[in-house]
Amino acid sequence: MLTLRDAALPDRHWVDFVLQHLDPTLGLTRNRGRIVAIRSETPDTKTFVLRPARPVAFSPGQFVPVRIVLGGVVHERPYSPTSRPGTATLSITVKRHPGGTVSGWLHELAAVGDVVEIGEPAGDFVLPASFPARLLFVAGGSGITAVYAVLRAALWARHEIDASLLYYARGTADFAFASELRALEERHPALRVQLLAQQPDGGGTPAGHISPAQLDALVPDHLQREVFACGPATLLEAVSAHWSAAGRASRLHRESFAPPAGASDDAGHAAVPVQFRRSARTVDGDASTLLAIAEAAGLRPATGCRMGICRTCTCTKIAGRVRDRVTGAIDDAPMSRIRLCVSEPLGPITLDL
Ligand code: FES
Missing domain, CATH: 3.40.50.80 (Nucleotide-binding domain of ferredoxin-NADP reductase (FNR) module)
Incomplete structure (x- = not known):
């Protein structure tokens, strides 16, 4: 039920939309950071120093998702901060990957003054509370x-x-x-x-x-x-x-931040029908990931890391059997939630996409 209080408060996303036009780093629902310095570390690695609108409380060794929008599509990649926690700026050090969308944008196009979105820190690659000598x-x-x-x-x-x-x-x-x-x-x-x-x-x-x-x-x-x-x-x-x-x-x-290897043992994998029910499309899938099959079919599901970390691409599998390339687990349960970027079809699939 809509309360008087709810009715009096504008939607937080709408507020963000307005705030962004005043200052791209402002927002209620998202934290954004302005690039304040860029320095080269090696021929293909640069450090980007960001000044976030709100402090990012990370533990050393965790990663933060960094998001950019290109052509209306959100792209997200995880990067480990290389700055000290608790300071006003946040540094990420990024290697340029051939064909990399986010690293390519950061290396080739990003400039001091540009703004990127910063997600919540995650990951358990951190020092234990007590550690040996x-x-x-x-x-x-x-x-x-x-x-x-x-x-x-x-x-x-x-x-x-x-x-x-x-x-x-x-x-x-x-x-x-x-x-x-x-x-x-x-x-x-x-x-x-x-x-x-x-x-x-x-x-x-x-x-x-x-x-x-x-x-x-x-x-x-x-x-x-x-x-x-x-x-x-x-x-x-x-x-x-x-x-x-x-x-x-x-x-x-x-x-590891590396994408999972194409662990498929499906040499000669027969084409299997992949149905995107909401899009009313059915295509022949191969041993690629369901994300690659969807994109090859012209669909644009939300994606981020494309390596099974961020869960942005999570989708309901209505029916069918898939293998998770990260864990190797086989999932044939109906109505299960799967990550498209690391799931490959092992038979006919129906997705809620
Ligand atoms: S895009 Fe990040 S888990 Fe699939």
């Missing part, structure tokens, strides 16, 4: 953003912490925060930073990929340390396999 951090590529955040949080909490960082990148020029990490190493005598280039610029010896032998050589007591790892799937799989084999999986904290 010896830590190991493993980062690959842009995984350094989350690892750098957690490492600094540990050093803020305990100046003398015994910490070791193994940071893998393609070339010598591809290490973001290299000078900041060296400065941390000078300030914290028990911190050891090892930058491991896979293809060293100028022809040095490649560091090689992470392996039990390499871990033994670089950090002999690695199995006695609490581990925080973030990077590409191959690195995380190697780390997980090693710590599991040693019976130390509980000491491993891991995070």
Whole structure:
């Protein structure tokens, strides 16, 4: 029932619409941030310093969704803040991905003064309330953003912490925060930073990929340390396999922002009918995700991260059998809620789309 109070209050989204025309960072329902500085970290990585309209209360290692609108479509990607919590600005460090919509816009078009929307922080890749005295951090590529955040949080909490960082990148020029990490190493005598280039610029010896032998050589007591790892799937799989084999999986904290691999084993997958009931369309689906099939059919479901994190693409599956590419779980329940970006059809599907 509409109360007098409700009737007297304008809709919050309508208020936002009006406020946005006065100042694009203002809003009741959304937090927006203006870009106040941009700096290059590596040839394909930049840090964007945002001044949010409202403080963003995150824990180091969590991610915040960053949203932009292009052509009337909202695009969202998760980024780990690389600034200190509790400050007036929020920094995100973004690697340019080939064909990446949000990273491409940020790198090519974004300028100081532009405004982006900032969602609520999430993620459990954070320091536990109490943590052991010896830590190991493993980062690959842009995984350094989350690892750098957690490492600094540990050093803020305990100046003398015994910490070791193994940071893998393609070339010598591809290490973001290299000078900041060296400065941390000078300030914290028990911190050891090892930058491991896979293809060293100028022809040095490649560091090689992470392996039990390499871990033994670089950090002999690695199995006695609490581990925080973030990077590409191959690195995380190697780390997980090693710590599991040693019976130390509980000491491993891991995070990946990489899209799930196309885990389909459907080579030669027969076309299956995918019905979009509200759109009155039926198309032949293949081994792609339901999001890709919908977009190929000309539909534009809401999307964000496109990697199973944000749940923006969640949709009701009226009937049919799908596989979740992240968990591998098979879902054949009617009227279940699925994430289109990580679900692939295993037979005829009907979606409420
Ligand atoms: S778009 Fe984020 S979970 Fe699908």
